Amino acid sequence: VSIQTNGSHDLTPLHARGLNLHAVFMLLPMLYNQGRAAHAEILRAAARLVEQGALRPVLDEHRFSFAEAGAAHRYLESGAAIGKVVLRAE
Structure with missing residues (x-):
């Protein structure tokens, strides 16, 4: 989870290991009341992972x-x- 809005990252190590990177841009849709239910579910899922110790x-x-x-x-x-x-x- 990150709030960084800009940056340059080399994703080669992820691809080399067959890993995936998923990003969800939440601020603007939330400000315009779009997709709130979907974003709420994403946050609930993240909270469950934190509680389980799977996301740190x-x-x-x-x-x-x-x-x-x-x-x-x-x-x-x-x-x-x-x-x-x-x-x-x-």
């Missing part, structure tokens, strides 16, 4: 405080992050 976010090992949010953005933009970059609430 990949979190980068680096953690930043809210005061370090600028550094967290720079780290993410550097391309060095693997997974989600976490801001700690202190």
Whole structure:
């Protein structure tokens, strides 16, 4: 699950392993009240997977405080992050 709206990703490793990537763009259809029932089912299915432990976010090992949010953005933009970059609430 990602909220990233732009990016450039090499999908070769997925194809080499015969894996599939599925994406669902939900914001605009929801704003215009289109496909809400289908999107609700997608979210329910994702919630079930989370509850079962089958769907987990990949979190980068680096953690930043809210005061370090600028550094967290720079780290993410550097391309060095693997997974989600976490801001700690202190």
